[in-house]
Amino acid sequence: PGPQGLYYCSVGGKNTHGRHIVEEHADMCLEAGINFEGINQEVACGQWEFQLFAKGAKKAGDEMWIARYLLDRLTENYGYYIEYHPKPIKGDWNGSGMHANFSDTTLRTCGDENTFNKVCEEFGKNIEKHISVYGAHNEQRLTGAHETQSITQFSYGVSDRGASIRIPIGTVEDGWKGRLEDRRPASNGDPYKISSVIISTTKAAYN
Structure with a gap:
């Protein structure tokens, strides 16, 4: 890929990758009753962010783990996996x-x-x-x-x-x-x- 900076909140097939998965994940979270706030493509190529909001720390933790589970299950349909490492690309x-x-x-x-x-x-x-x-x-x-x-x-x-x-x-x-x-x-x-x-x-x- 090209250098970072081209991908943040981008649109179009040249710089945006994986939108179909993150939007499907958003729908799954909403259907599950998770207070899903939004998504955006991040700075690195193929890097995405989603935001959750919950009142109370316990509920916030519950919803984050459920959202991760749904995301991991979803990727099975596409032959992908989610890399949770905090520095996935050196x-x-x-x-x-x-x-x-x-x-x-x-x-x-x-x-x-x-x-x-x-x-x-x-x-x-x-x-x-x-x-x-x-x-x-x-x-x-x-x-x-x-x-x-x-x-x-x-x-x-x-x-x-x-x-x-x-x-x-x-x-x-x-x-x-x-x-x-x-x-x-x-x-x-x-x-x-x-x-x-x-x-x-x-x-x-x-x-």
Whole structure:
């Protein structure tokens, strides 16, 4: 394939590959009652993303595992398989993550920039605690390049795609009410373990 950059949110057979599978998977998830939010082709050739939304960490984990199961079963019909490795292609290619967008009542209602900063700073104190459950081989993806922060470093910022935690611009525009996005979890991560450590660290920030 050509260099990355041609494929992100692309259309047309030259740069878009696998749309029939991801759209069929979306339909399967919706029919199964999963709160399926959307799909888009990603930066690398043949790399796709789907988004789920669930209220509560347990439900989010349940729906992610079911969605993965449905996807893997679907690929049997086409003789394909899904590569969940966070760096499936070495070289100048983006890896594959499972970005975790999260909020709680405090973040959705506080209207206070300092509260968001406190939460982010607490995450920065617990790098190893998080990385240890964010997925295998993630060091190959979190290098500080390709829209990532280094696995040994921590940063956060508004709309910063290269940060460990991105503060969505919508959160700021809504008066510091909304969510945060931890961009470090890998595509092969266990959503139950990921949500558990996110909840633990967020609660610690309020103490």
